[in-house]
Amino acid sequence: MSAMILVVEDEPAIRELVVLNLQQAGHRPVVADSAEQALALVRESLPDMILLDWMLPGMSGVEFARRLKADGRTRDVPIIMLTARGDEQDKITGLETGADDYITKPFSPRELNARIKAVLRRRAPQMAGDAVEVTGLRLDPATHRVTGNDRPIELGPTEFRLLHFLMAHPERVYSRAQLLDQVWGNHVFVEDRTVDVHIRRLRCALEATRHDGLVQTVRGSGYRLSVHT
Amino acid sequence: MSAMILVVEDEPAIRELVVLNLQQAGHRPVVADSAEQALALVRESLPDMILLDWMLPGMSGVEFARRLKADGRTRDVPIIMLTARGDEQDKITGLETGADDYITKPFSPRELNARIKAVLRRRAPQMAGDAVEVTGLRLDPATHRVTGNDRPIELGPTEFRLLHFLMAHPERVYSRAQLLDQVWGNHVFVEDRTVDVHIRRLRCALEATRHDGLVQTVRGSGYRLSVHT
DNA sequence: GCCAATATGACAATTTGATGACAAAAATGC
DNA sequence: GCATTTTTGTCATCAAATTGTCATATTGGC
Numbered sequence: 360m361s362a363m364i365l366v367v368e369d370e371p372a373i374r375e376l377v378v379l380n381l382q383q384a385g386h387r388p389v390v391a392d393s394a395e396q397a398l399a400l401v402r403e404s405l406p407d408m409i410l411l412d413w414m415l416p417g418m419s420g421v422e423f424a425r426r427l428k429a430d431g432r433t434r435d436v437p438i439i440m441l442t443a444r445g446d447e448q449d450k451i452t453g454l455e456t457g458a459d460d461y462i463t464k465p466f467s468p469r470e471l472n473a474r475i476k477a478v479l480r481r482r483a484p485q486m487a488g489d490a491v492e493v494t495g496l497r498l499d500p501a502t503h504r505v506t507g508n509d510r511p512i513e514l515g516p517t518e519f520r521l522l523h524f525l526m527a528h529p530e531r532v533y534s535r536a537q538l539l540d541q542v543w544g545n546h547v548f549v550e551d552r553t554v555d556v557h558i559r560r561l562r563c564a565l566e567a568t569r570h571d572g573l574v575q576t577v578r579g580s581g582y583r584l585s586v587h588t
Numbered sequence: 589m590s591a592m593i594l595v596v597e598d599e600p601a602i603r604e605l606v607v608l609n610l611q612q613a614g615h616r617p618v619v620a621d622s623a624e625q626a627l628a629l630v631r632e633s634l635p636d637m638i639l640l641d642w643m644l645p646g647m648s649g650v651e652f653a654r655r656l657k658a659d660g661r662t663r664d665v666p667i668i669m670l671t672a673r674g675d676e677q678d679k680i681t682g683l684e685t686g687a688d689d690y691i692t693k694p695f696s697p698r699e700l701n702a703r704i705k706a707v708l709r710r711r712a713p714q715m716a717g718d719a720v721e722v723t724g725l726r727l728d729p730a731t732h733r734v735t736g737n738d739r740p741i742e743l744g745p746t747e748f749r750l751l752h753f754l755m756a757h758p759e760r761v762y763s764r765a766q767l768l769d770q771v772w773g774n775h776v777f778v779e780d781r782t783v784d785v786h787i788r789r790l791r792c793a794l795e796a797t798r799h800d801g802l803v804q805t806v807r808g809s810g811y812r813l814s815v816h817t
Numbered sequence: 818g819c820c821a822a823t824a825t826g827a828c829a830a831t832t833t834g835a836t837g838a839c840a841a842a843a844a845t846g847c
Numbered sequence: 848g849c850a851t852t853t854t855t856g857t858c859a860t861c862a863a864a865t866t867g868t869c870a871t872a873t874t875g876g877c
Contacts, residue, residue: 362873373658379663379664380663380767383664383769385766387859400844408850412664417742444863492720501760502759502760502761503806503809503812504814504816511816511817514809515807515864515865515867516808516809516866517865517866519808544765549866549867549868550867550868550869551868552823552869553866553868555822555823556822556824556825556866556868557827557866557867558823558824559824559825559826560821562824576822576823576824577822578739578821578822578874578876579822580863630861658862744853744854744855744857745853745855746854752856754822778855778856778857779857779858781856781857781858782834782855782857784834784836785835785836785855785856785857786855786856787834787835788834788835788836788837789854789855789859805833805834805835806834807833807834807863807864807865808833808865
């Protein structure tokens with residue numbers, strides 16, 4: 360949970376509505392009332408998701424989305440578009456442009472939350488708040504608990520986030536730089552080698568239940584969580 | 589228990605019926621015979637739930653609900669709509685507008701109570717009025733009493749609400765910010781660290797019956813009530 | 818064996834939570 | 848209304864856990 364979500368919406372009433380709802384759901388909303396302002400914010404720091412009104416004064420939502428999709432840095436940020444009811448053409452254009460989902464106004468908070476969670480699950484599993492399990496190793500973000508074959512495992516905050524990320528994206532190699540971005544945050548200044556140390560601490564903790572083998576070193580590339588040898 | 593429930597219904601007979609039933613169940617009913625009057629009442633003070641007749645003279649129930657959902661202050665108030673039997677379109681419109689549940693007239697008092705309780709449980713478990721118990725620690729909202737292994741425990745108002753919330757949502761971690769929102773109210777300006785102090789006071793009180801271990805610190809994340817070590 | 822990459826253990830700085838004290842504010846009793 | 852008692856929020860301080868970095872050992876590939 361706790362995803363940073365950028366809300367681009369010019370109508371103050373709806374904006375506040377959405378913001379309150381997001382906070383309630385445990386996310387961190389950031390607002391912009393125009394595509395221009397949104398672009399500036401995105402340049403500062405990447406959100407985990409964007410809720411985008413399709414009808415905006417100035418630069419339209421379509422154009423804004425197109426720019427995001429054209430930039431490699433922002434290409435992968437999921438977009439949910441907010442459209443007026445029945446505006447079929449918008450939906451088509453939107454999905455073609457690369458939006459991940461759309462919601463027609465007026466929408467219920469429940470529906471909004473459901474779609475956000477669905478998109479997060481697809482695009483950024485570690486933010487969806489679901490428990491993950493791999494061969495007896497289980498991590499539950501809601502209770503903040505880790506167990507190996509049902510025996511509790513103690514982890515420091517960083518090791519917890521690191522394991523969470525790796526378990527949410529198993530079988531894939533991540534460079535130290537990528538891990539720093541994903542687990543530490545994309546604006547910190549930390550040595551690459553620091554990742555090694557935390558990997559070691561993580562392995563240490565997992566050793567108790569023989570799950571340390573899951574965290575594998577890929578020489579020259581980085582680390583990977585894998586069930587295979 | 590003791591939720592303040594706004595009943596919006598133009599037919600006096602049904603209104604009285606519902607009111608009596610609500611009182612019987614321990615709630616505090618407030619009545620309005622039109623959406624306009626209801627809006628005025630809501631402006632005064634927020635009810636915990638609204639029972640809304642879908643067929644109203646003047647402003648319709650749909651429109652009334654829509655307005656409530658459009659205002660951040662009233663957005664989260666659960667709505668149960670009362671519809672005539674078989675009016676399927678109403679149900680659909682109603683649920684889309686954000687109603688939490690519906691009941692078709694005529695309904696039995698039992699059914700009404702059941703649905704009210706269900707919605708309260710879903711939306712604000714600590715308002716449902718059920719006593720909660722965890723390993724000998726018992727909190728009863730109805731009598732406003734806390735006991736540990738049947739020995740009475742004294743708590744200040746804030747500690748009571750805090751424990752109530754935690755017991756209503758066991759095993760889950762809540763950040764200090766979330767606890768402030770849920771226990772203090774989402775509009776107060778209080779230091780995050782204040783939560784620490786109240787947690788400590790709560791633990792102090794629970795110490796007498798060895799239940800202080802239930803309130804656990806999750807370093808870097810927040811607090812949790814859990815039966816596990 | 819050599820080289821580069823990674824693992825490891827130790828360490829100091831920083832962060833985080835616990836605790837006791839205190840004054841303001843609210844509730845209560847008279 | 849006024850005095851007394853509770854409750855509340857904040858702070859300063861202490862103890863403990865976490866974190867990033869480094870120096871050094873180990874490993875794997877060639």
